[in-house]
Amino acid sequence: MALIARTLLRPARFSRQLSTAATGRQTTTTGMTTTMMMVMRSSANVGMRMAQLPVLTTRRTIVAQKIESVRFFQSGQVEVPPANEYQYEDIKKLTQNPNPDKILIDVREPAELAAEGYIPSAINIPYNSSPTALSLPEDEFELKFGFSKPNKDKELIFYCLGGVRCNYSQELAGQFGYARRANYLGSWEDWVAREKAAAAEKVNK
Template sequence: MEGVYINKSAIGIVDYAVVKKLSKEPQKLLIDVREPKELKETGQIPSSINIPLGIVSQELAASDQLFKSKYGRNKPNPDTALIFHCRSGVRSLKAAEAAAALGFTDVKNYEGSWLDWAEREGLPK
């Protein structure tokens, strides 16, 4: 089987200003791909859900009912705006690429991720 080529330019980039407004935009889904242990140490961005990088693909492919029961949000549609973040933007880019490979068309990476958010919000890094 051939590898799937992901066009990195298809992955959009968002910044702090966009992420800051997400709590007022429930139609968009902010996904934190850090490990739960990291969130306990630092906290998380309001309105984000935690799906660690290692299980992003399987969770985005889960049934609607299972996704909602685990995350309290409707499972995203292929055209739902998905914004991924991690600690520094590296894992979140991988997660965004995985979502694009699953057919999601509005996929973005918060390039500054937690380090940028924490600095601007005065939170632990």
């Protein structure tokens, strides 16, 4: 009888062992699932915090972007004639005797003009903030700048502060269909220096 009882009890004990093992595996699986969910939730929170961080744009980045835009328009899509070069004496004559076929364009920003001044008769089409201005339709251009868009049969003479932005501007103008272009490479710095020298010479006479 005792042998029969032990034999009958074994399946029950074995069943309890299987149940305990299964429970352990379930607990382990549940723990792993919980851990994975915590990791995923943590990663999502980090991603949200990263998305909320402000984007830092440096001046170097802006300059690099603009150089890339110039390279895009210089990619050989349009072949244009080279630009002429103007000196102080040429610009001085133009300010004294305006020529309707020549348009002097200051490509500095409006704040620069307000703070430093500009060459007489020049119009302002800023390069940094509006590099593709001359590609705009005429009505959009006039609405944006307050004056008519230059015709493509005019000669556009560009200047800036020291001769860098004006060169980029004339290259873009060529890509936009303006064949007659020129640079005043001395630009505003040269103009101011020469005007001061001319004024001092008059005083000394």
